Amino acid sequence: MPRFSRPFIFSLLLILLLQITHVSGARDQFQHWYPEFNHIFERIIRENCSSEHHFYLTAQKNRTYWNETSRWIGSGNTASLIAPLVNCIMGACPEYMKSNMASANVILGLAPMILATLGSDVDETSALAVIGNRPFFALCLTVGSPAVIALRSFDYRDPKAVLNDRPLRLAPVFFDFHIELLITVLEYALVFAAITNVGTLGYQLGQNVALSFAPNYGYLILLWCFFSPIGHMVAAWALRLHVHWPGRTCIKKSRFPCFSSSSFRDQLKTFFVGYTLNHPPPDFELKKETPLYLLLSWILSLLTAAHVMFGTLVFSSMLFISVRDSITVITRFMGSVIVCRVVLMYELAKLRHLRNLHTGEEGGVERNGETQSSDYRLANMARGSEDRQHYAPRRYQPYGTTIASY
Numbered sequence: 001m002p003r004f005s006r007p008f009i010f011s012l013l014l015i016l017l018l019q020i021t022h023v024s025g026a027r028d029q030f031q032h033w034y035p036e037f038n039h040i041f042e043r044i045i046r047e048n049c050s051s052e053h054h055f056y057l058t059a060q061k062n063r064t065y066w067n068e069t070s071r072w073i074g075s076g077n078t079a080s081l082i083a084p085l086v087n088c089i090m091g092a093c094p095e096y097m098k099s100n101m102a103s104a105n106v107i108l109g110l111a112p113m114i115l116a117t118l119g120s121d122v123d124e125t126s127a128l129a130v131i132g133n134r135p136f137f138a139l140c141l142t143v144g145s146p147a148v149i150a151l152r153s154f155d156y157r158d159p160k161a162v163l164n165d166r167p168l169r170l171a172p173v174f175f176d177f178h179i180e181l182l183i184t185v186l187e188y189a190l191v192f193a194a195i196t197n198v199g200t201l202g203y204q205l206g207q208n209v210a211l212s213f214a215p216n217y218g219y220l221i222l223l224w225c226f227f228s229p230i231g232h233m234v235a236a237w238a239l240r241l242h243v244h245w246p247g248r249t250c251i252k253k254s255r256f257p258c259f260s261s262s263s264f265r266d267q268l269k270t271f272f273v274g275y276t277l278n279h280p281p282p283d284f285e286l287k288k289e290t291p292l293y294l295l296l297s298w299i300l301s302l303l304t305a306a307h308v309m310f311g312t313l314v315f316s317s318m319l320f321i322s323v324r325d326s327i328t329v330i331t332r333f334m335g336s337v338i339v340c341r342v343v344l345m346y347e348l349a350k351l352r353h354l355r356n357l358h359t360g361e362e363g364g365v366e367r368n369g370e371t372q373s374s375d376y377r378l379a380n381m382a383r384g385s386e387d388r389q390h391y392a393p394r395r396y397q398p399y400g401t402t403i404a405s406y
Helices: 006-025 035-047 049-060 063-068 083-091 093-118 123-132 135-144 159-163 177-208 218-223 228-242 264-274 292-317 323-359 373-378 385-388
Strands: 363-368 370-372 394-395 402-404
Touching: 035 049, 035 083, 035 323, 063 292, 063 394, 093 292, 093 323, 123 135, 123 159, 123 323, 135 177, 135 228, 135 323, 177 218, 177 323, 228 292, 363 385, 370 385
Parallel strands: none
Antiparallel strands: 363 370
16 A cells, blocks of 8 residues: 555644544534525524524533533533524524425435545546555545445455556547646646635535534534545555566565666656656556455445445535525535546546556557557657657557557
């Protein structure tokens, strides 16, 4: 599995813990609302629930008060201050608003599964992280796409299936290193924008809505948003245990596929830009399954199922949001998911093309009904490309036919 340094992981967990502690102790809910019902909720708090709102902002938790009041409206001890205010606001809402919010709960409850369907599979992100040697970029893609499709237990798929060629596919275009670097910078900008969008949405939802089963735990929405990378990291770990690079010597203390024939500069370029025609991905083979691999695969199926269930629970229990506002929220989530999906597919297409080109699994490119050889492909690459200048041809024989390959 691609490893991050222990100080980095410790710092990340510490920041997350501090954020959760801050959010769980803060009382910043019921100050901002989503636009459609904003004026109505402000009027209800001002005219109908002012005492409950003041008590929520100023009082301290008291078990005696909970025994006398909040307990009898279905609240737990942890929500003793906020439950009376939620109950008061809901009681003052017109029935039309309640039906609108109930419809929004249905739409929002379907959101995690819809986003998971549109998002990336753990097999794809783990292939980019391990086979493509780009763990950091794969991690960023998983953070910007806060959903993961549930996997069946003990369903072990072939890791090579993600990188296998398919007939008549559109081959990616390769440019020189400087243009590829510019494309990479653009990809990082898009992915970081998607991450910012997801974080902003999670924070706004935590402030503007209340969860019916845990109204004082607004951070649960953010927790769901940034919980999906755990499943992707487990999948990358399992894949790293299942593959090896024959004929390559690696540093024993490292889990990266580091090769003695590659310089540090090449490794750095691959880490940020990816493999190129001049520096193709090495071929890999599958190893025999180990008990740890089977255990991780089983844990992965549980994590993905738990993520979908947790997301459905959180989103379907949101109060104080209308159908129109919920559609806006889901659309913004979908935007982040689609951006990360497109970027991942582009990177996997390049990785698949390079791997098949150099392992003899890919034939020519079809054009005008005729199959063109790789000589034609090289002739149509960008002029002045560094890869074109330095890449040497070789021969291979796929499917029993000899084809010139580059």
